[in-house]
Amino acid sequence: MQAKELKQYILDDTDRIYTLLRNANFHDFRQNSEEIRCALPNMVNPTGVMIKLNNSLYTSLFELGYSGDLFGALGVVLEKSFSEIMRWVHSLLGLSNGYKKGDTLDPLATLIKLSGNHKSEQQFTSNKLYDQSVLNKFVNGIHRSIIEEGITPDVARKFNIMYDPHMDRVIFPHFDWEDFTKVVGVQGRTTLSKVEIEMTGTPKYWNYIKHYRKTLNLYGFNQASENVKESKQIILFEAEKSVLKQFTFTNCEGNSVALGGHTISDNQVDFILRKLPSDGEVILAFDHDVMTKENEGEGYIINQAKKFSVFRKTSYIFDTYNILGEKDSPIDCGKKKWDYLFKWRKVIE
Known part of the structure; x- marks a missing residue:
């Protein structure tokens, strides 16, 4: 185009x-x-x-x-x-x-593109790898806001959640999806309330590593990889905290990752198809506002799911009965509601 x-x-x-x-x-x-x-x-x-x-x-x-x-x-x-x-x-x-505009999905073209014979973004750029010493400037402790979100301390420690007292931010290290010992991104989320953010003009998120590309990584895959293989399922959330909650609900045996948004890049599709068993299932779990926006909605989610459905069983979570809050992740309202939404996820035929 x-x-x-x-x-x-x-x-x-x-x-x-x-x-x-x-x-x-x-x-x-x-x-x-x-x-x-x-x-x-x-x-x-x-x-x-x-x-x-x-x-x-x-x-x-x-x-x-x-x-x-x-x-x-x-x-x-x-x-x-x-x-x-x-x-x-x-x-x-x-x-x-x-x-x-109006083009339809061509499974053969998609297969050729993912086979390695087609130049993709991954051949032109990649995330820079950093030693874990880049985290030494942060406090190795858990801020109370993490616990208040219902995330257990053992899960927070498993994911190396830290705290920056200088900028008053909870730190979410992103480890590389291939080399689990290397850091590629460090996301800091302010502990200020929404009102305080608006009053002070403080950014909600702060990226400590310049040019980190979320489209070339999956948050949490370093922890989820073995469980993905064993369960033959991978759950795609938008944000880090959703992954932490799913690991909390499963006693640290989660099989979820965060995309960093609700658009799935070609690189992420390629990576997931290589790592997920051929009889596995990809499950999209986007936030409630994506489900309800007039210019997105269920049709948009289905189109994202079709990036996988040619090659793997693919499903998506949809809040048919409006049990989530306006901007909630499907896992934000407790284990009972999450289990219900997960059980009744919709499969792409």
Whole structure:
């Protein structure tokens, strides 16, 4: 898809803009009918970035002195060439360069793409590996907010959850999905309340390792890998805490990972298909707001599930009876409701 056509495709559903921005570690979003404002990665000014919702997706990075379109802005922040950014955007949105609106899934094309004969984003970029000493600046302790979420201390310790007293953030280390001894990302979540965040302009999340790409990793796979093999199931949540809760409910025998959003990249599809037994099952467990958004909803979830259903049994959790809160993960309302939703998940035929 050419740049002009791709911009229109993105404008057709502004959540696609948020998918790109969040995966590039922009944060603290504000939107009106004309533009989106947000903060640059590892910066705190919530109006430091402006994206106009027009045909050019005109974008300004005020603190970096950049003005141009969204793709150029992403190139500046991610330090990538235009061609690399275009490949990254296509991969993240689940598109091929030949995509046209109305195209249907071609299982043979998908198989060729995942076979290794087709160049994918993984051949052009990868996460940098760090020794675990990068975590030495954090306190090896569990903040009370983790316990209040219903996550047990043994699970928190298993996942190396830490605390940054300087920035008052709970630390979630992300270990590489292949080399479990190496750190690729460090996500810090503020302990401030929603009201305090809005009053102080504090970013909810802080990425301590620049250019960490969640699309090239799966949070928690280092802990879940053996259980995935044994159970022949892998559960795909959006966020880290959902994984921690599933491990809590299973007494540290969880088989879930976090995508870092609700768009599954080609790299993640490829990795899961290589690691999951051929008779295994992929289970999508996206947050409730994805299920109910007018421009996403069940159809969107099914389309994401179809990335796997050609090759593996695939199902998804859907809150048919609206038992979750507006932005809840399917596992946020306790084990009983989670077990119910999991039992009645929908299988892609």
